[in-house]
Amino acid sequence: MALSVGCVVAPPLSQTAAVVALPFVGALLVPLAVRVAAERAGYAAAAVALVCLGLVTDLWRRGVHGTVSAEWIPTLDVAFALHVDGLALLISFLASGVGVLVFTYSAGYMHGEPGLAKYYAVLLAFMGSMLGVALAGDLVALFVFWELTSITSFLLIGHYSDRDSSVRAARKSLVITVAGGLFMLVGFLLLAWAAGQGGEPTYVIAALVDRAPELRATLGDVGLFVPTLLLVAVGAATKSAQVPAHIWLPDAMEAPTPVSAFLHSATMVKAGVYLVGRLRPLFLPAEASLVGAWTLVLAALGLLTMTVCAVLAVQATDVKELLAYSTASHLGLIVAGFGFAEAAGAEAGAFHVLNHAAFKAALFLVAGIVAHEAGTRRIAELSGLRHDLPITAAVATVACLSMAGLPPFAGFYSKEFLFDAAYETAHAVGGAAWLFPVVAVVGSVFTFLYSIRFAALFYGDRPDALGTVHSPPAAMLAPAVLLGGLVLAVTAAPQAFVDGLIGSTYGATVPGEAGGFSVPAPTKLSPPLVMSAITIAAGAVSYRGYGRLHDGLGGLLAARPALRANYWYDGAMASLPWLSIRTTPAVQTGLLRSYASMAVGATAVLALAGYVAAGVALPVPPGLGPGVTAAMAVVAVVAAVAAVAVVRAPSHVAGVLTLSILGSMLAVLYVLVDAPDLALTQLVVETLVLVLFLLVLHRLPAFYGEIGTARAVRDGALSLVVGATVAATVLVTTAADPNDVLATTLSERAGLPAEHGPVLVDWGGGGNVVNVVLVDFRGIDTLGEITVVAVAALAVLTLIRMRDRGETP
Amino acid sequence: MSAPDDERPPSPYDRRTTVILRTVTRLVVPVTLMTAVALLLQGHNLPGGGFIGGVLTVTALVLVYVVFGGSYLGETLGASGGLVAGYRALFAAGLGVALVSGLVPLVLGGRFLTQAVFFVEHLPLYGELEVATALAFDLGVYFTVVGALLVVVAEVGAE
Structure with missing residues (x-):
């Protein structure tokens, strides 16, 4: 057993990543293995663990040490980094080595138990997550694998999902460890923030440790050093069952015993102490x-x-x-x-x-x-x-x-x-x-x-x-x-x-x-020896x-x-x-009107608060410009009259018809301001809405009920606020004129260039700028919108069908 | 407006429409559908597009619903009863077409939802024909809108 110190080999990315990825691949194949080999699938899982153990042993034998990283989310400075050193190797040895033994043991222990596919799949996924925690080289990857171990642990503790005590125990462990993990995430974000203050923002642990004194100073200056330490400590303490978060661990013994041996003694609970060890040189x-x-x-x-x-x-x-x-x-x-x-x-x-x-x-x-x-x-x-x-x-x-x-x-x-x-x-x-x-x-x-x-x-x-x-x-x-x-x-x-x-x-x-220490033989009487005695x-x-x-x-x-x-x-x-x-x-409340009030009221308040927070000045409209013709004014007045008439309509039929007048006036307005696409859409939608109203009209009460003054005032005020918000939004957004760059670029690029080859990619190639924007320049927005349309249809379908089955009132 | 006496009419309107309305509908619906398809196809260069074409198509079909009753369309199309399933498949297919039309450029080395314009030269009669891949995406939009709105109309109308 000799480690060739001095000849440091950088970790090979593919081999290190394979250690983490193999168990997950194995987890996907487990249902197949269980179908083919039934209870002997445990040995197949043990073989996967054995391969991981072999790869880890190879990393150790070659004296691999260091960090490799691959691009992950570059816009957030997050890399997918893997780090190999003594601590990572020790935890990896435990995860894969005890894994081999536990899978072998499970093949005997789980004899005749139900849910073998779930059991082995989740156990393998856990092993992959644990190896991920051990080998993670950056804080985000560490956090992701960390939470994965919590989730797999939850599934394993609740393996006997028909037992109340299992379910309670699983929930307890999940609540405590995941909540702790979120504290830890905030701590990680603070560390990354501190790194960004004095240089390149990074989540890579090795880079953070290299800059530890600077980070401590940055955090200390704003009084965040101890809070960051505490946040990370909460994560470690909940995971490693430290007082007073220790209560989930005894309950977790509801899990099958091999799980207890693997997760709740040898590996997962070690994630917390691993984190303490990993970040020790940082703090x-x-x-x-x-x-x-x-x-x-x-x-x-x-x-x-x-x-x-x-x-x-x-x-x-x-x-x-x-x-x-x-x-x-x-x-x-x-x-x-x-x-x-x-x-x-x-x-x-x-x-x-x-x-x-x-x-x-x-x-x-x-x-x-x-x-x-x-x-x-x-x-x-x-x-x-x-x-x-x-x-x-x-x-x-x-x-x-x-x-x-x-x-x-x-x-x-x-x-x-x-x-x-x-x-x-x-x-x-x-x-x-x-x-x-x-x-x-x-x-x-x-x-x-x-x-x-x-x-x-x-x-x-x-x-x-x-x-x-x-x-x-x-x-x-x-x-x-x-x-x-x-x-x-x-x-x-x-x-x-x-x-x-x-x-x-x-x-x-x-x-x-530092690279090693020596184990003293207890030959002479030292204070620790006395304490042991x-x-x-x-x-x-x-x-x-x-x-x-x-x-x-x-x-x-x-x-x-x-x-x-x-x-x-x-x-x-x-x-x-x-x-x-x-x-x-x-x-x-079960009342549509109160949900509607909450939704539009909250939207208005959030939007207005946003404007106030951002300090947006409300631009004063420059009066009725030369673009406004008499025809437009007439149409606008008719629309306003129709709007008042909608509110005062004595019955639904009258209300729907006057609403449709309002919509049609808007369509005419669009025609007058040279927006044929908008006008077309408005007209067609208006027609459709009218027909839909006719379909449901007979279901509604024929007359509006009387409303009290208080509610009328409240609803009126809400309407005014919402209307004011929309008006302010229109004014603010249209006042921000991006120097016509956007408009000219769009209209130039939408059409065809004078000379072109057989294939065009950069140009829209269409005469209708609006449509080219919809399907080409902003195609992803349109994709989102049609998804919304489809989801809305699904929602209607589900609600109506569920009512038939008596699942909703 | 009271409901008819029998237990559950397919639609409360089918027995109360006049000959005039039915005749006009027979004339108007084909024209409307043609217009809708024209709006869809010309959308790249003239007013129109997948969304407008889709909504117009639905309007025409809703007219059929209102005038001839909920079951007429299904009987005519030979899909009585399973019409909503068909609409569901329609909007699912529409979303799929739109998504695939966005994924194809990825395979060809472009970015998601990149659209291109092809020019097919030396065609008989046409000479040069411009084909925009955006049309595929627009077709996806069209089918999604038609399918989704018809699901809503059919389900709400059946109530």
Whole structure:
């Protein structure tokens, strides 16, 4: 395992893009595969993941490092960039490698389950999105893939869509993660804005990181540095289930267990910590003070999550619930690690990403085996499983000891780094900073407790209530064993893994140049070692009271529901329908006239407000110019009289007829001002409208009802405002004379040039300028308009047909 | 204006039209349709175009609706009952024609909705004939307008 440092290869665009694109192509082909191979389609999906893993391994082996980009939306300075470095490769390894195992495991676990095509397709699409998040080189691509992982996660959590609890859990995860993603998007836009202030606007992460000091200064000057940091942190925290957004993760365990292992332990929840690591060099100056905004926000958030979720894991009653809280807790550890400005912090974060993925994915697969073979996931009902599941028990033991942070297992080293960072920070800063190491130790004690509790499922006496426990199929056992082997491998040779990949992962998360670190052997008594000793001793002592602790915490949370974040989430969700029910009657009156008033009133207000905001001066019309003839004046007067008559018409028939007089007068006016096309259109439309009115006339009441004075005044005022808006719009738009450039260009280009070849592209070639504008120069507008006409017809069709089916009142 | 006594007339007007109206309609509708097509075809050089031609066509057909009743047109065209489906297909086809006429230039290396003018020379009788690709787009507009408006008329008229 040797990385040829110094010989840096730029990433090949096609190969890197293929890593991201392949799973999506696979997802499209899954329905076919399921039809052909039924349940064995899982192996086909595993093969796709294996190809991705191979491509990622090849990128890693060749020492690829850097950004490639392709044009995407150049007008918005958005490029589609892919970035390869240690961090990207680590997450890609997890996504594709755990992907191979999970697809293989699924082939056994999903035996006889419905909806296999949907399951594998969405799972593959998720893997592609996750690889996209890992390899995205610009913020927009990152955001798109990020939200794609949220959506695929939503679909997978709600896989059993006929279960209420699944649907609720899926919705909860979607609401929380997507809402967080939107905060993050605003943060990204602020970063891009800051980049545009002092130079080229860009979304490419590498370019932003290169200019990090300048961006921090720009944002700091306008007081937006901390808000930007917070916005991005909200995105990361919701995705990585940090307190108080951790509540979606335990609910997400409604998903099939392979999904929990893949999305909700090894990969998707890592997107948040990935983001923290990725943007760390952007927000954290190289010569940072030990406790800056970055550390205050993220180290505090991470340690809080680590402790709170470890406590919650102790009170969990379900195997997967315990693992879910434990996942949130370990994500907190990683966030806290990246949060510390100390080098050891980033080392802890980078190393623990690998360690956690290995032991937690293994434990989820173990939980799946237990649930599948023993038929229950309740911790209280499970014990002594090592008699029935000896290999599973061995895997679980190794993984649990690593999770507990016991030496010499892999998890011990990453926890040591965290203790080191916390202690050094506290030592240098003093005062309240001593809370960092204290909270870290408290959280670790609880971590130790639940880790041992999970391992204890396999030891002790086998309860009689437990029925027959079968041996798991090889497809389910092999992935778990492989992950257990990975834990052992990291345990045996931590330095090799650091040199191979984690070192460059760490390098990607620190400002400036850094390429590796060394894993110290615990030979001499250092403060972190003492902290570990305290953790283990306290854990071992208090484990005897685990039962009382578990019951006490459960009782406390039951007695004081306001302590749970879920209480507030449920309250907020329940208030939404309440709000909707209260506001709907005011907005949705069911009366056409109130909708019409709202629509035209809002249009008028928006237009007028736009003019006022833009400071448009109302041009005074230059009086009746020489262009106005007596005939025009007569026609205009007749039209005005007809308009008054429409309003005063005693019946519908009279109203429709007078309206048609008004329309015809307008047509005559068009003729008089030399606009034959307009006149034709006006006449034809007028005729058609008249006939349509005749069709519906017998449906309407014969007479208008009496209206009250108040309504007459209100409607009259609205009419005047709308009329004034239209008049102002006409005056403003016609006063803006673009030096006749437009008119002359159009009329010149519409016709034929004096000399021409057999084919003309630049010229309209028509004598009717209006029509040439419609079909040629502004053809795309016309296309939009006929689309509107078609949609309107569809709407009429749908409304009338739906009424026949009783779907509308 | 009260509805006739029977349960659901195809249109409330069909039995109340006079011989004069029916005769005039027979004469006027073909002329109107010819005019509409002429407006469509000459639109590039003279007043007219797809939209005007389409609306005029619909007006002529609505006249048939009003005077001869809703089912007459379907019976005459041999598509009794399925007429609305035909209208739907018509506006879908119209949109399709307009869209495809915009996409063809993309294939040929131009930009979306680029229109060209071809000159076919040395034709017997005509000499030189000017063919604008915009006509294809205008045909799309025409069919969309005719189909969509007839759907509205037929559905509202059937109420």
